Amino acid sequence: MNLDHTFAALADPIRRAIVSRLAAGDATVLELAEPFDVSLPAISKHLKVLERAGLITRGKDAQRRPCSLRGESLSAVVEWAEHTQRAWEERFDRLDVHLREMQQTQAQEKKHGRKKQ
Amino acid sequence: MNLDHTFAALADPIRRAIVSRLAAGDATVLELAEPFDVSLPAISKHLKVLERAGLITRGKDAQRRPCSLRGESLSAVVEWAEHTQRAWEERFDRLDVHLREMQQTQAQEKKHGRKKQ
Numbered sequence: 365m366n367l368d369h370t371f372a373a374l375a376d377p378i379r380r381a382i383v384s385r386l387a388a389g390d391a392t393v394l395e396l397a398e399p400f401d402v403s404l405p406a407i408s409k410h411l412k413v414l415e416r417a418g419l420i421t422r423g424k425d426a427q428r429r430p431c432s433l434r435g436e437s438l439s440a441v442v443e444w445a446e447h448t449q450r451a452w453e454e455r456f457d458r459l460d461v462h463l464r465e466m467q468q469t470q471a472q473e474k475k476h477g478r479k480k481q
Numbered sequence: 482m483n484l485d486h487t488f489a490a491l492a493d494p495i496r497r498a499i500v501s502r503l504a505a506g507d508a509t510v511l512e513l514a515e516p517f518d519v520s521l522p523a524i525s526k527h528l529k530v531l532e533r534a535g536l537i538t539r540g541k542d543a544q545r546r547p548c549s550l551r552g553e554s555l556s557a558v559v560e561w562a563e564h565t566q567r568a569w570e571e572r573f574d575r576l577d578v579h580l581r582e583m584q585q586t587q588a589q590e591k592k593h594g595r596k597k598q
Contacts, residue, residue, distance in 0.1 A: 445555065448555060
């Protein structure tokens with residue numbers, strides 16, 4: 365699994381829509397193409413990109429070749445994004461604690477009249 | 482905000498590392514370049530991609546131009562990925578319920594001896 369390929373594959377609205385559709389259940393190329401105003405070869409090309417990125421697998425049944433989402437690739441994206449967002453939120457939590465400490469120190473200084481020194 | 486640009490910008494290990502670093506706090510180009518074995522112009526180029534994708538903003542201070550993460554762009558990625566993963570998990574929950582119902586039906590049929598009919 366390679367996050368570079370996963371993110372690159374998801375940088376397209378049709379490919380993200382295909383991934384969302386497959387999250388709800390397996391589907392054939394015809395089923396996947398149905399909501400889009402694009403040709404079947406174009407959909408097949410998108411599927412190839414998703415397959416190479418490890419986001420989907422395709423069944424061996426030569427006629428239908430149903431597509432399935434690979435949960436672990438999606439999980440890797442969720443993990444990276446959530447981890448980074450947690451760091452971002454913790455940063456503000458730390459800032460909050462710091463501001464509260466500063467306010468307390470100021471309040472105490474005021475109480476003890478140190479401000480006038 | 483455009484998820485296409487956001488995902489495309491994150492399809493690079495150095496750019497993801499820069500985003501992770503900025504999640505912990507603002508940083509200058511020099512600070513961001515430090516852990517990587519790449520030239521400053523290369524880092525600047527990565528920062529331009531991240532800025533165009535709306536993932537970071539840069540300060541106006543001409544000398545330092547500190548970089549900051551834009552939380553809302555990261556949130557959009559988290560939201561899309563979590564939403565899709567939830568659909569994926571719900572699919573297995575539904576499958577679970579379905580299997581349990583099938584097992585109960587079979588058990589009841591066995592109990593009532595319908596299997597022999």
